[in-house]
Amino acid sequence: MSALELEGLSRRFGDVVALDDVSFSVAEGEMVGFVGPNGAGKTTAMRIAVGVMQQDAGEVRWRGSPVNLEIRRRFGYMPEERGLYPKMRVLDQLVYLARLHGLDAGDARSQAERTATLLGVGDRARDRTETLSLGNQQRVQLSAALVHRPEVLILDEPFSGLDPVGVDVLSGVLRAQTADGVPVVFSSHQLELVERLCESVVLIDRGRIVAAGKIAELRAADRRRLVRVEVAGAPPGWLDALRGVRVVERLPEGAVVELDEGVREGDVLDAARAAGQVRHFSVVRPSLADIFRTVVRS
Amino acid sequence: MSATGQSSGTRRIWAVIARREFVERARDRGFVISTAITLVILVGVIVATAVFGGETRFDLGVVGEESHAIGEQVVDAAAALGIDVSLRVLPDEDSATRAVREEGVDAALLDAERILVRSGPPAELVGILQVVSLRVRSARALQDAGLSEDEVQAALNQPPLEVRALEPVDDRRRENSAVAFVGVLALYGQLFAYGYWVAAGVVEEKSSRVVEVLLATVRPSQLLRGKILGIGLLGLAQLLLIGVVGLTAAQLVGSLDFASGAIATIGIVLLWFVIGFFFYAGLFAVAGSIVTRQEDLQSTMTPLTILIVGSFIIGINAIGDPSSTLATVASLLPPSAPLVMPSRIVLRETGLAGALLSAGVSIGATIALVPIATTIYSGAVLRPGRVKIRQVLRTERR
Secondary structure (H helix, E strand, O other): OEEEEEEEEEEEEOOEEEEEEEEEEEEOOOEEEEEOOOOOOHHHHHHHHHOOOOOOEEEEEEOOEEOOHHHHOOEEEEOOOOOOOOOOEHHHHHHHHHHHOOOOHHHHHHHHHHHHHHOOOHHHOOOEHHHOOHHHHHHHHHHHHHOOOOOEEEEOOOOOOOOHHHHHHHHHHHHHHHHOOOOEEEEOOOHHHHHHHOOEEEEEEOOEEEEEEEHHHHHHHOOOEEEEEEEEOOOOOOOOOOOOEEEEEEEOOEEEEEEOOOOOHHHHHHHHHHHOEEEEEEEEOOOHHHHHHHHHHO | OOHHHHHHHHHOHHHHHHHHHHHHHHHOHHHHHHHHHHHHHHHHHHHHHHHHOOOOEEEEEEEOHHHHHHHHHHHHHHHHOOOEEEEEEEOOHHHHHHHHHHOOOOEEEEOOOEEEEOOOOOHHHHHHHHHHHHHHHHHHHHHHOOOOHHHHHHHHOOOOOOOOOOOOOOHHHHHHHHHHHHHHHHHHHHHHHHHHHHHHHHHHHHHOOHHHHHHOOOOHHHHHHHHHHHHHHHHHHHHHHHHHHHHHHHHHHOOOOOHHHHHHHHHHHHHHHHHHHHHHHHHHHHHHHOOOOHHHHHHHHHHHHHHHHHHHHHHHHHHHOOOOHHHHHHOOOOOOHHHHHHHHHHOOOOOHHHHHHHHHHHHHHHHHHHHHHHHHHHHHOOOOOOOOHHHHHHHHOO
16 A cells, blocks of 8 residues: 555646656655756755645645644655755754654654664764764755654655765664565666665656656566676777667666677677677667666657 | 654754754854854953943042042032942142052142143033032132122022933833844844744755755655754744843943843844744745755845845834834834844833734734745756756746
8 A cells, every 4th residue: 555645736837737647656665766858857855745845736745644744744855955054963863753743752862862872873973063064964864854753754865975884874863764564766867776776666756757667577577688798908999890689778798788689698798709808798688777768768 | 663752753853954954053163153252342342341431530649738629529410310420639749740650540630729630531520510610609709709608609609501402312112212223133133043044045055956955755745844843943933042141241341221122132132033034044945945956045035135134224213213104114014024123012012912913014024935945946946057046936826
């Protein structure tokens, strides 16, 4: 059953159509990646979902009811443009935000301490926020989205700006949230990360949803045959000379290519051997990035 | 679902916001230091005024029998003028020199012939000395000329000239004017500083983008209300602290004769701060919400700056001439009333009815202004860059 539903959202800015009839939903305990090129409408959709922007048409529902401020106070939101009080101490800031979300003073304090520790900034709790590194400020920002035990998480680019350790910490935190039944939707340009973390994905381009569903099903539905081939010492452009083969993604010593009907994998391997020393040759299934390129291009 | 519990949470949101505004600013080191400096200067001025200003007591040294006799007449004559003179009998000129130079004796009379002072002579004391000694010497001269004691007294005991003042000195009014001046000055500083804080606070939330996090959970109107309330309470608390410290210091050094009047004035100033602050706060919030950078704030605040400075100038002039047409009109207009009306009340230029009318007009204007200010603030606070008010009103009315 869908917990969070966005239905028929449209929004224009002057002549620019930012969202055009956008609909998707997130189930209880589901983690959804929200993916699309820059300017596709991800941030606009998320802002509308948390109520900091008004839609021209459409509706956002939570467990079947249209969301209002009372419901949104139980949402956890991290905006794309990070925002904290620079001069406030980390802990005071988290306590304050928890209280705005309706927690009482005692609960707010213990939750603030717990969340800061969970995200690895517990030892900086008494410092002013502006004295923290950007990466740590980002962790505080995530703490702010989580501090009030939200019923749903809507995170705009939560992983950008985090070091690999931070990425692991946040991945763990988000997995724990979904394990508790909290639906999570986050936007990201790191498609490998989305593929690793999410069961489902929503692809948006120029304000329209271009693909949505389980990542495994989207990949399975993609019937293209792809081959990854890397050859040392090959003359430049050797792949482009091959007939019935299209380059999907260029790599330092080769490419991922799509084979037309009638072309066999062995033909590509033969050509590669002829071109130079084959370092890598494999048949690959379309990744999320491949699907993304296809739907965004078309 | 505890619907009531949730809604009571919403009702208290503005209190949570106001508390943050109050606590974070009160904790700010700049605020603590500036408040401390204000208090130190205030106490310093009050003490200095009491110690150095309007000195009406003198120490007079006297050397010799005759000097002592003149000295006693000086004490009596001075007392009649409300001046307190105490005598110090000194053995010789050397000790008199030392006493004047080092021991704070204002003047010394040597053998009823010469007056010794340190540098600039204290005019009042020396004046009395001269008159008394002139009288003593005149009496002696008349006696030497053969007049009897009675004849001498009759000749010298002439009544002083009558003084008729066109405007009698009203000590109470003079003191009230001084208190009113301090009050207008305090109101001006406080309205300006705390109005600016509202605007700067709005810009801070906008430029740090924390406003997007906040508005995902509170209404813009709640955020604005809490901010204005918290900052206003801090301004009131600071004003109250300054008033209490100033009054206590004045009481301790005894420089205020009408303490009850001062307490009333402090009350009037506090009340008009509240009225003025709430009138201006919404406007300052609008000035803050339409820019994103602190540097741009000066330009959007300019109309408000002009209003407050202009009202301040009228307010200062109103102390000297509280019944002028300008002062009367300005004391009724909401932007200037907080800086003009308090003086007119303190100087008893207007009665309770006038004060209530002016307060009512200001409060009414504030009530009318708040929804408009809230609408502009709500529409502008999430827009980036410099926002046009007209544009906001057009889209918000949709």
